[in-house]
Amino acid sequence: MIVQTIGVVGCGQMGAGIAEVGVLAGYNVIVYGRNEDIRPACQARVRGSLERAASRGKLEAHEVVSALGRLRGTAHLADLAAADLAIECVAEDLALKHSIFRSLDDVLHPAAILASNTSSLSITEIALSTRRPDKVLGMHFFNPVPVMRLLELVRGLHTSDETLAMARKVGAYLGKTTITAPDSPGFIVNRLLIPYIVEAISAYEAGLGEVAVVDSAVKLGMGHPLGPLALADLIGLDVTLAIADTLYASSGNPYFKAPPLLRRMVAIGQLGRKTGQGFYEYRR
Ligand SMILES: NC(=O)c1ccc[n+]([C@@H]2O[C@H](COP(=O)([O-])OP(=O)(O)OC[C@H]3O[C@@H](n4cnc5c(N)ncnc54)[C@H](O)[C@@H]3O)[C@@H](O)[C@H]2O)c1
Structure with missing residues (x-):
């Protein structure tokens, strides 16, 4: 075919x-x-x-x-x-x-x-x-x-x-x-990516630094084009949460456990770029 x-x-x-x-x-x-x-x-x-x-x-x-x-x-x-x-x-x-x-x-x-x-x-x-x-x-x-x-x-x-x-x-x-x-939880990319984003949100929630500081640390220190919080906004916080919940439920691995802040942001409709507000604000 x-x-x-x-x-x-x-x-x-x-x-x-x-x-x-x-x-x-x-x-x-x-x-x-x-x-x-x-x-x-x-x-x-x-x-x-x-x-x-x-x-x-x-x-x-x-x-x-x-x-x-x-x-x-x-x-x-x-x-x-x-x-x-x-x-x-x-x-x-x-x-x-x-x-x-x-x-x-x-x-x-x-x-x-x-x-x-x-x-x-x-x-x-x-x-x-x-x-x-x-x-x-x-x-x-x-x-x-x-x-x-x-x-x-x-x-x-x-x-x-x-x-x-x-x-x-x-x-x-x-x-x-x-x-x-x-066909294993997260395949290759999300098995690595989601724990990283989850940890970045937890670090921000724990007061390790402002949003821009957490992102700059990764961009400048690790050479990534986007920081993890900007990346979560790009993916969509609703999509990020759904992925984290599925991976946690299917693997039981606590690395995938969604931080409370992520859940709260999704609950109030702050979904990232697609709604104009996430960890950053976007002009629509
Ligand atoms: N956002 C990312 O970075 C990304 C990357 C890779 C894979 N994915 C996956 O791609 C898929 C879509 O993600 P997205 O970011 O495009 O989401 P999105 O929110 O931008 O779009 C979702 C689409 O699903 C449609 N939809 C929702 N409920 C529906 C229903 N009941 N019947 C028919 N259509 C319905 C919506 O109308 C919308 O067009 C998800 O499975 C997601 O996990 C997302």
Whole structure:
């Protein structure tokens, strides 16, 4: 099978980013979102990002036009029937992902591959809601998708060699370097990243330093482009909390335990960049 059309489920920050790299690589991309206004909203998000890339000289104007011509939005999951590969990017919630995968399994042709961009949930478990667990895998992209070079492929217990090989090929066309991780809590990247972010929030909560001091310590002392608190804002504090809770529940490892401050910020809707307020304030 050759992947020509990619279906993206969810048009939040990850869904929009995956749609963007997909159309830029020449794939037809159909994005499903739950709102009736998905088409203008998704187009606007991807268009804005492509136009910013063009204004920085990274793309020609005609490339923006042809990439946008390959993008389609829909509020009906059945419209993903033409997809050879579906990449699910909805909220980090197992029950929600089960229901999406059940529907995708009904809608997509039997040879199609179903991928989840989950940060922390078990691929083996997600695959159980389908009749094709051999064609289910994790395709874990990083934020912002057009910039970050890694694609972490996650192999569930049922994932076939053919499925993995196809995902590797698509990853290469998307310009990503792929690594393969087992279906173990946090895979490779989040097993390392989430304890680090959790500890940074705890350190700030314990009064070790102001937000900018904690971030500067890491940026200047460890050479990271972003400090951990700015990174948590970029990921989304709701997403960070959901990942930490899932990893703590599935592994029992206290390194993943979410600090009370993170939970309180999410409870009052301070979710980071996406709401304009997190550890930092953002102009919207
Ligand atoms: N944010 C990151 O840095 C990052 C990185 C890698 C992977 N991920 C994973 O990607 C997925 C999406 O994260 P995001 O940051 O794009 O989140 P987001 O909050 O920006 O977007 C979530 C999307 O899910 C949709 N959604 C929520 N509930 C839904 C429902 N009931 N039915 C249909 N759609 C629904 C929302 O409309 C939205 O489009 C999560 O699984 C997350 O763990 C996130």
